[in-house]
Amino acid sequence: MPQAQLLKYLEGITAEGHIGMDCSVVPTRHKGLFLISTTDFFYPLVEDPYIQGKIACANVLSDLYAFGVVDCDNMLMILGVSEGMQQAEKDVVTSQMIAGFNDLAHEAGTSVTGGQTVKNPWPIIGGVAFSLCSEAEFIRPVHAVAGDVLVLTKPLGTNVVTNVHQWLEHADRWSRVANITTEEEVKRGYEMGMQSMSHLNRNAARYMLTYGAHAATDVTGFGILGHAVNLAGNQNADVSFEIHTLPLIRGALACDKV
Amino acid sequence: MPQAQLLKYLEGITAEGHIGMDCSVVPTRHKGLFLISTTDFFYPLVEDPYIQGKIACANVLSDLYAFGVVDCDNMLMILGVSEGMQQAEKDVVTSQMIAGFNDLAHEAGTSVTGGQTVKNPWPIIGGVAFSLCSEAEFIRPVHAVAGDVLVLTKPLGTNVVTNVHQWLEHADRWSRVANITTEEEVKRGYEMGMQSMSHLNRNAARYMLTYGAHAATDVTGFGILGHAVNLAGNQNADVSFEIHTLPLIRGALACDKV
Numbered sequence A, B: 001m002p003q004a005q006l007l008k009y010l011e012g013i014t015a016e017g018h019i020g021m022d023c024s025v026v027p028t029r030h031k032g033l034f035l036i037s038t039t040d041f042f043y044p045l046v047e048d049p050y051i052q053g054k055i056a057c058a059n060v061l062s063d064l065y066a067f068g069v070v071d072c073d074n075m076l077m078i079l080g081v082s083e084g085m086q087q088a089e090k091d092v093v094t095s096q097m098i099a100g101f102n103d104l105a106h107e108a109g110t111s112v113t114g115g116q117t118v119k120n121p122w123p124i125i126g127g128v129a130f131s132l133c134s135e136a137e138f139i140r141p142v143h144a145v146a147g148d149v150l151v152l153t154k155p156l157g158t159n160v161v162t163n164v165h166q167w168l169e170h171a172d173r174w175s176r177v178a179n180i181t182t183e184e185e186v187k188r189g190y191e192m193g194m195q196s197m198s199h200l201n202r203n204a205a206r207y208m209l210t211y212g213a214h215a216a217t218d219v220t221g222f223g224i225l226g227h228a229v230n231l232a233g234n235q236n237a238d239v240s241f242e243i244h245t246l247p248l249i250r251g252a253l254a255c256d257k258v
Helices: A003-012 A049-065 A087-107 A158-167 A183-197 A202-210 A223-233 A252-256 B003-012 B049-065 B087-107 B158-167 B183-197 B202-211 B223-233 B252-256
Strands: A024-027 A033-042 A074-082 A112-120 A124-134 B024-027 B033-042 B074-082 B112-120 B124-134
Touching: A024 B074, A024 B112, A033 A049, A033 B033, A033 B074, A033 B112, A033 B124, A049 A074, A049 A087, A049 A124, A049 A183, A049 A202, A074 A087, A074 B024, A074 B033, A087 A112, A087 A124, A112 A124, A112 B024, A112 B033, A112 B124, A124 B033, A124 B112, A124 B124, A158 A183, A158 A252, B033 B049, B049 B074, B049 B087, B049 B124, B049 B183, B049 B202, B074 B087, B087 B112, B087 B124, B112 B124, B158 B183, B158 B252
Parallel strands: A074 A112, B074 B112
Antiparallel strands: A024 A033, A033 A124, A074 A124, B024 B033, B033 B124, B074 B124
């Protein structure tokens, strides 16, 4: 959904803080403790349902990590089980998505203790992550000042490479990029994208706390520009972000221009 | 999804406690405090998107209330925006669903502070609710003993009346129930169902704590039988539930037999 439209729908919601940011932070009835929570999903952009599950889990946790939260206390899993599959296929795909999500949650030192299942035309998996934190255990991403350095922890272009990888199966679409990339480059980019997306940003969260980062966000559905504008707009100080050097998955830029 | 199949998918998940119950309960790093959380959804079974939003919110909170949790600390909203609607229709429906969810959250003394949006063929709305509780502020629903009385806080038959209400628009389907009910009865049942489903069970949660209830569950997608079997199976004691007198929305029973 377009970002502007989403924000329009959410106008009616009056939350304290910054509703466009990655996590919700609410003070609890227990003094000095904040409940930090987020929910996110991942669509079947990759062919391997196990990896889809891992990416979905990394995607949810990434929101916490963008707040400098290192320890997730608990996760819920939300599962869209495909109605368009045969039973045997559905069993394998669903079980593999769950396994991928669950395994990465354990790697992150947390666990999945509940959730909900819905029927959907395509398989979808997402979840909820929360952490109960004292003020020192997280960073509100609103303190950027002039002179701060922006760091990107993963290469851009994952959306492009997963899309172009699907084009390998469609001759007419593939013909649009056949002269600017190769099957080998696309497959390599796709592997790199899957690996990157299923990699936890937990160390980045640790470094944020260690080095007193001023702000952060995770770059997902709205792209680098959408998320940068959103992050800049949420700063207490009047700042503008200058983004000049972007790490990219090889081949993604050329294909993105098609 | 059939309950048995769902439980099969979830076999790989090793959570402490009872994964089939309404909420997840996890101890936090902060002594004596538990994070109680749940997620749930509601489909467009009713025609009014505002009521759909309210029902979705009541449905999520109902899981907390079934654990005797009176105060929800925070909610997230999960929104499926329909791809099958014209823009103007989509704007109205989405805004109304959000407003309904949000209004009922406020009525429940909590608020929505975040969430996520996904594209979907049909409009769907759900969310996440959590509460940070000390041991005295909630009830683990596993302490039923022989002699306990079962109390149902809402009438059954909401699924039937919402379905039959849709049949009013389909002459061939309506003909199957035309001789056992009337349009007036169906409309009355539908109104009652909507009112019932969008009504908070918060007082029931208060009474659970006041009178030391031993166990509870909310009766939703799996029906009274599915949820009763699940609840009975999760008890520490070896109990069986005898359900003999069921409050029903008028007309629902006859239609259910068609």
